[in-house]
Amino acid sequence: MKIINHRLHRDDGTPYAFRASPHTGPTIKPRWLVMHYTASANAAGAINWFADPLSKVSAHVVIAKDGTITQCVPFNRKANHAGESAWKGVQWLNGHSIGIELDGYGYLGTAGPGKWKFGNKSIPDSDVVVATHKFGKPSGGWPKYPQAQLDAALELAKLLVREYRLEDVVGHDDIAPGRKQDPGPTFPMDSFRASATKQPDSAARVTPPAGLKTIPRFRVKTTLNVRSGPAAANATVAGSPLQAGTIVRGAEDQAGWKRITAEGSSVSGWVSAQFLEPVPAELFTVTADSLNVRGGPGAANPTVPGSPLTRNTVVQALEEANGWKRVVSLGAAQVTGWVSAQYLAPAVVPVSDVGQPANV
Numbered sequence: 001m002k003i004i005n006h007r008l009h010r011d012d013g014t015p016y017a018f019r020a021s022p023h024t025g026p027t028i029k030p031r032w033l034v035m036h037y038t039a040s041a042n043a044a045g046a047i048n049w050f051a052d053p054l055s056k057v058s059a060h061v062v063i064a065k066d067g068t069i070t071q072c073v074p075f076n077r078k079a080n081h082a083g084e085s086a087w088k089g090v091q092w093l094n095g096h097s098i099g100i101e102l103d104g105y106g107y108l109g110t111a112g113p114g115k116w117k118f119g120n121k122s123i124p125d126s127d128v129v130v131a132t133h134k135f136g137k138p139s140g141g142w143p144k145y146p147q148a149q150l151d152a153a154l155e156l157a158k159l160l161v162r163e164y165r166l167e168d169v170v171g172h173d174d175i176a177p178g179r180k181q182d183p184g185p186t187f188p189m190d191s192f193r194a195s196a197t198k199q200p201d202s203a204a205r206v207t208p209p210a211g212l213k214t215i216p217r218f219r220v221k222t223t224l225n226v227r228s229g230p231a232a233a234n235a236t237v238a239g240s241p242l243q244a245g246t247i248v249r250g251a252e253d254q255a256g257w258k259r260i261t262a263e264g265s266s267v268s269g270w271v272s273a274q275f276l277e278p279v280p281a282e283l284f285t286v287t288a289d290s291l292n293v294r295g296g297p298g299a300a301n302p303t304v305p306g307s308p309l310t311r312n313t314v315v316q317a318l319e320e321a322n323g324w325k326r327v328v329s330l331g332a333a334q335v336t337g338w339v340s341a342q343y344l345a346p347a348v349v350p351v352s353d354v355g356q357p358a359n360v
């Protein structure tokens, strides 16, 4: 499977079923994958519910028990699957995650062997595991996930982690503890997570050019003053404060302060480094013999000095829009501009080669 324009396709290019949910929001830059169960009678019921104007809920995909995948929301759009939630200091995960719903009945209560039911439907004992949720409760019956469903989910999870550079896979219960129980104890979260987030050996692994240095980038964690020098006694600069979520480029460090330039603006100065978190470098290699670098996200924009890039050039992604990525080429000449993302493949670069400030 592969992703084209944030929709799931088979390797032969045919799209997976798409049943649009109206419950979507703005474009997101997902950081996590959230696993759920539907707590419904079957996949069609969940897909219909997400399409129902009254439901107010949605997820990016629903995976049926036989592994059939139906997409309901493009992967780069906000869906309503997480609700009130928090993870790694981020609140309301809908704006920061992709949601996979696994068709399943959900927690079955304490009826006991021979008496498991979902509504009026009896569930055979062989399909149920008696277990306690990892957070201590509830204890009772949980339906097993069929292997075909888990296999489809893992293949998709690996693809999403790679394509969107997701940081981790979590359960709905992890981000809304106490309020949510899904995907529950029958979901093999530890092994699934380890497998989904492992970098495949086959991913366009490149040997980086000698001296390759990525551009250190950071995300501002809170409203943050930018000062003219590396101490709180210095005056703030024009454009200060930066808003939480702003991406900055880091330069020199001094006594817990870092000199930064905000991405996409000219705000530049010193900030207290404790309010910054590193943004992992997203590296790609050029897959075309000659790739034009343009001043904006579209073929109508003029090329920039240093364009075109040659095949196998390693670039670091800075932002994206409409199937284009703004990148900077890493190496001797640093060319910055927009390229069509279809001519880029993810590059895996050993961590030891990453991290020193580039001269920008």
Ligand SMILES: [Zn+2]
Residues within 6 Å of the ligand: 035, 036, 037, 081, 172, 180, 182
């Ligand atoms: Zn859920």
